[in-house]
Amino acid sequence: MVDRRRAQVVIDLERVRHNTQAVRQRAGVDVLAVIKADAYGLGAKKIAHAIGDLVSEFCVFSIEEARALAGAGGKNILVLGPPLSLNADAYIEYRCRPAVYTAAQAGVLAKARPILSVDTGMQRFCCPGESIAEVIEAGGIEEAFTHAMRPDQVHRLVALLAGRKMRLHAAGSGLLDDPACRLDAVRPGLALYEGAVRVSIPLVEVRASREPAGYGGFASERHGVILVGYAQGLHAGPCRINGTDRRLLEVGMQSSFVEVGPTDKAGDEVVLLGDGLTEARVAGAWSANPRGVLLRFCAMANPQYRGV
Numbered sequence: 001m002v003d004r005r006r007a008q009v010v011i012d013l014e015r016v017r018h019n020t021q022a023v024r025q026r027a028g029v030d031v032l033a034v035i036k037a038d039a040y041g042l043g044a045k046k047i048a049h050a051i052g053d054l055v056s057e058f059c060v061f062s063i064e065e066a067r068a069l070a071g072a073g074g075k076n077i078l079v080l081g082p083p084l085s086l087n088a089d090a091y092i093e094y095r096c097r098p099a100v101y102t103a104a105q106a107g108v109l110a111k112a113r114p115i116l117s118v119d120t121g122m123q124r125f126c127c128p129g130e131s132i133a134e135v136i137e138a139g140g141i142e143e144a145f146t147h148a149m150r151p152d153q154v155h156r157l158v159a160l161l162a163g164r165k166m167r168l169h170a171a172g173s174g175l176l177d178d179p180a181c182r183l184d185a186v187r188p189g190l191a192l193y194e195g196a197v198r199v200s201i202p203l204v205e206v207r208a209s210r211e212p213a214g215y216g217g218f219a220s221e222r223h224g225v226i227l228v229g230y231a232q233g234l235h236a237g238p239c240r241i242n243g244t245d246r247r248l249l250e251v252g253m254q255s256s257f258v259e260v261g262p263t264d265k266a267g268d269e270v271v272l273l274g275d276g277l278t279e280a281r282v283a284g285a286w287s288a289n290p291r292g293v294l295l296r297f298c299a300m301a302n303p304q305y306r307g308v
């Protein structure tokens with residue numbers, strides 16, 4: 001049974017589809033949808049089912065994630081992280097291809113059609129420029145990528161592979177707007193999930209504040225209380241109540257104090273994410289990454305799914 005005093009997480013699969021279509025139109029090249037880390041908490045299998053017909057391939061971090069997808073979404077999978085398994089047949093069985101960055105990895109995994117991870121600055125699980133020729137040779141490689149944060153890193157990938165006629169991709173969500181960064185495909189994660197998660201929880205108490213209230217003596221005329229706190233990964237930041245921007249005044253271990261207006265009452269819904277309150281805004285308040293914000297919120301309750 002759903003406890004109506006607890007957080008509710010609703011994931012809008014239509015919105016994820018809409019985002020995916022928008023990225024596809026904007027980029028005009030293949031979309032390799034990044035659904036690693038359980039699609040940033042949204043649920044990789046559900047997301048794969050929802051957008052499989054709109055994308056060219058999926059990307060995950062590990063072969064275990066590829067296996068867990070069990071063919072959901074019906075597309076092939078790129079394993080972007082280090083090749084922790086060197087069993088080529090396992091990659092083939094799970095419809096995935098490993099990223100490699102040494103000649104030894106490329107040679108052992110050649111049968112699984114590996115792709116080359118190129119170092120353009122990240123310096124993690126990737127091949128330095130001087131070893132590229134050797135790794136390509138060892139694996140019969142026809143596709144290369146880099147994890148680029150800036151356009152100059154994309155240009156570096158292109159320069160390093162110049163004249164080789166390989167399929168190249170570099171851009172995640174941050175570089176989609178730069179036509180020069182799109183190359184043969186794009187690998188968005190966050191851009192697919194933005195605005196698709198709504199998290200809410202009802203006020204269990206509302207009262208006039210007799211200051212000092214709470215742990216630190218916060219200043220507010222009235223305050224409410226919700227049953228979610230640090231233990232669930234919450235931090236102080238923005239929220240919305242009855243269509244108005246409010247804030248979490250103080251976060252405790254398993255409950256938090258919320259600023260409320262004069263007509264807000266117990267039972268009213270506090271929106272922690274969604275309804276125009278973006279993951280970027282919450283991330284700013286938390287000094288965190290919007291991807292991490294999504295992961296935290298999606299873990300607060302078993303998500304309910306809307307659409308598709």
Ligand SMILES: *Cc1c(COP(=O)(O)O)cnc(C)c1O
Pocket residue numbers: 034036080146147171172173174187188189190191291
């Ligand atoms: C996570 C990841 C992406 C997607 O990043 P977003 O910024 O969320 O779009 C793309 N490429 C690689 C290699 C990644 O690890």
